[in-house]
Amino acid sequence: MAFLFPDSGIAASIFLVLFVIYTSFAASIVYENGFKSIYTSLLLFGIFRVCGQFCGIAFAALGYDHYQWLVAYLVFSAEGHFTLILASFHLIANAQVAATGGSWVRPTPEQRREMKANAGTLWEKFNAYFPPSTVFHMLLIPANALIVSGGTIMLGQLPGNYNPQTVAASEGLRTAGQVIFLSQTCVSIGLAFYVHFKEGIRHCNLYSVFLVSPFITVRGIFGVLSIYIVAMNHFDVVNYTTNGTHARFVVYEYVLSTTMEYITGCIYISNYYFDTRFSKKNEEVKKDVQDAFNYEDKAEKV
Structure with a gap:
């Protein structure tokens, strides 16, 4: 396939292959575990990214006149x-x-009903109706909508001749969404440290969050900076020439964004094997404890 933007097209093609491999791996895990697991979310991540890479390839092949593919890639x-x-x-x-x-x-749901029944103070009532998971979703979902809206309102704008008001609105929406994304990322990392060190929980899930923290944080920071730094901005025509995209623009996009997400996804999905080992070990410990109690009961009866 001939690309109008060869650097971007080659990078998009390489990561398309990588994300197809990742998605196939995630699909096999979901097939083994069923859909009611964290790995279904990680499979969805792979599907979104595969779709995104297809859009990136289409944009690189068709050029900036068909920038709708760029918007789809960003979404x-x-x-x-x-x-x-x-x-x-x-x-x-x-x-x-x-x-x-x-x-x-x-x-x-059972715990929440109990919390509501036993809530005495205002804080306890708030926590019963709005536990951390609910608040987290209530912030993250609108942030996602802001980012998508900020990208889609650029549809219909002529490349290089944008309406300043539309650009300002797009930047404002995307900035608000990306800042919330970055904040929620930091909250998750901080929560992992709290659970590990304060509550003393030792689990491979927490270790995987620790491992991905630099990568997913860099991705969040890039999401904010790419809106305002010209060399990182997808909607700035300066980054597109008759010879294709600037090499530095491609490097910024695929190193600070795509690679960071790919590493994060790979670490999280590989956690499946460690999680399986942890579950088996936990079951063995419970069995040993139960056997010990049974032995003591028999000894007392004798």
């Missing part, structure tokens, strides 16, 4: 980023459930 990228942040939070909650049998950051 799918935002959805992938959103899924990773959400997965980070739920991995922490899953670690609490695996280690203690429950999670205060994501209480079950």
